[in-house]
Amino acid sequence: xxxxxxxxxxxxxxxxxxxxxxxxxxxxxxxxxxxxxxxxxxxxxxxxxxxxxxxxxxxxxxxxxxxxxxxxxxxxxxxxxxxxxxxxxxxxxxxxxxxxxxxxxxxxxxxxxxxxxxxxxxxxxxxxxxxxxxxxxxxxxxxxxxxxxxxxxxxxxxxxxxxxxxxxxxxxxxxxxxxxxxx
Numbered sequence: 001x002x003x004x005x006x007x008x009x010x011x012x013x014x015x016x017x018x019x020x021x022x023x024x025x026x027x028x029x030x031x032x033x034x035x036x037x038x039x040x041x042x043x044x045x046x047x048x049x050x051x052x053x054x055x056x057x058x059x060x061x062x063x064x065x066x067x068x069x070x071x072x073x074x075x076x077x078x079x080x081x082x083x084x085x086x087x088x089x090x091x092x093x094x095x096x097x098x099x100x101x102x103x104x105x106x107x108x109x110x111x112x113x114x115x116x117x118x119x120x121x122x123x124x125x126x127x128x129x130x131x132x133x134x135x136x137x138x139x140x141x142x143x144x145x146x147x148x149x150x151x152x153x154x155x156x157x158x159x160x161x162x163x164x165x166x167x168x169x170x171x172x173x174x175x176x177x178x179x180x181x182x183x
C-alpha cells in the first residue's frame with residue numbers, strides 16, 4: 001500500500017532518488033498538516049524541511065508497524081510540537097493568501113470554489129488545533145482512524161470522538177460565517 005516505504009529503504013541503501021521521491025510526494029501535504037498545528041505557513045515549511053532533514057541525517061528506522069505515510073506524519077507532528085515548545089511566539093500568516101485563482105474556462109464557478117476553499121480554511125483556522133489537525137488528516141490526506149490515532153498519539157475512540165466534535169465545530173463556524181453549500 002505504501003510504496004514510499006520502498007523509496008525510503010532504497011534511500012537507506014544509498015539511492016538518493018528514494019528520498020527525492022518521498023519529498024516530492026509528501027512536501028505539500030506535510031506543510032499543510034503542520035500549518036494546522038503551528039498556524040504559520042512559513043514556520044510550517046521550515047518544520048516540513050526539518051522533518052526531511054531528520055530523515056536524511058538521522059535515518060530513523062521504519063519498522064513497518066504502520067503505514068509509511070502514518071510514520072512520516074507522526075515524525076512531522078513531533079517536529080512541530082518540538083518547535084512550538086522552543087518558540088513561545090510565532091507569526092501568523094493567513095492561509096487564504098496562499099491560494100490563487102486558476103485560469104479555467106468557467107472563471108466564475110472556479111472563483112466561487114476558491115472562495116469556498118478560503119472560507120473553509122478560515123473556518124478551520126478558528127477551530128482548536130486538534131480539531132483542524134484531525135479534519136485535515138482525515139479529509140485532506142485521507143488517513144484512516146487508526147493512522148490518525150498513531151500520528152496524534154491518541155486512541156481510535158479518542159480520534160472518533162475528536163472527529164465528531166471537530167466536524168460539529170466546523171459546521172458551526174461555517175454557518176456563523178454565512179457559508180452556503182453548493183449542490
